[in-house]
């Protein structure tokens with residue numbers, strides 16, 4: 493029998509949805525998670541878990557807060573170098589800063605380094621699962637899958653495809669996109685913890701023919717995801733109207749191609765009509781809410797309450813490089829900020845932020861049977877958070893009267909330097925050397 497490991501720590505997770513149920517947050521001041529063969533056997537008060545598993549190896553991490561591995565539902569692998577490119581709105585930001593950077597991925601040496609760095613940084617930020625917007629270049633996309641496979645993270649990703657309105661070196665014909673995507677999906681979909689995500693960049697850069705081959709590849713790849721962007725900025729939406737004069741709205745450009753499915757994840761959805769929300773809910777399509785990106789590019793404020801009212805599923809995405817970093821903790825804080833300043837914003841608390849950073853994301857990308865909370869039977873995907881000694885977070889946590897205060901402080905102050913260890917299926921994928 494496989495050896496059982498117990499990690500003893502302060503534990504918080506959200507096995508239920510705080511948007512729809514009370515008591516979603518479950519916490520243990522002196523808690524423990526027991527796991528073997530990568531699967532959680534028990535989560536609860538330390539005394540109980542220790543009694544149930546007397547022969548386990550015990551790691552005493554009572555100096556840490558343990559939460560589930562975090563889930564980033566929208567992040568661009570080639571865009572780490574453009575984080576912080578200020579003063580631009582979406583279409584100019586793409587043209588002036590981001591697409592030239594993405595063109596560099598034609599160089600396989602550059603791409604391999606970027607891929608390795610990207611997955612290392614995800615783990616260092618406590619992200620164990622992600623839906624990753626890939627590269628336009630097949631070899632660079634292959635490099636990402638190789639790096640993710642070696643790192644052990646749960647990654648869904650795919651070749652980004654476009655056949656108009658970008659730059660010539662990032663455009664291919666629908667036939668070429670299909671062939672290259674098919675080869676990558678055949679090689680990587682279902683390999684280890686990897687899945688394929690069919691990824692036309694957005695309707696601005698995809699003809700109906702490109703969306704058509706995307707649908708073919710999605711149908712031919714059972715369990716694959718579909719991802720793209722939607723309703724992000726006013727300028728982008730106007731452009732889509734010109735490009736698809738017969739479409740009812742932006743959502744319809746994907747809908748008409750058969751791409752609104754329960755395996756579809758559309759990023760942003762800031763400027764969305766009620767009619768579009770109804771159709772997204774009916775199709776069980778998920779949205780990746782990317783608050784720091786929406787603020788950074790002046791795109792607008794996500795209508796969270798309307799998504800909740802319409803029953804549209806959403807998780808959070810850092811959307812690096814328009815987003816301001818890979819920390820899902822920081823993304824949670826920005827989600828909170830923007831809802832606070834929106835007139836009809838959704839009031840959020842620490843339980844909502846923890847849910848959005850973990851189980852909501854797992855649900856959005858179809859991984860909630862495996863990860864997102866610490867229920868026995870799920871994988872032991874865990875993050876240990878420890879405030880740097882002598883810092884502000886340590887001071888606040890020392891005085892925190894309850895879990896709401898502690899978690900609120902963690903989302904407000906904790907960043908990658910607080911991640912002590914990240915584990916996927918019980919195995920460390922990042923350990924701090926501090």
Ligand SMILES: O=c1[nH]c(=O)c2nc[nH]c2[nH]1
Pocket residue numbers: 568582586590693694721724785811814
């Ligand atoms: O935030 C965004 N980042 C991108 O890279 C992108 N491409 C299309 N639309 C986009 N939006």
Ligand SMILES: [Zn+2]
Pocket residue numbers: 566568625721759811
């Ligand atoms: Zn994006």
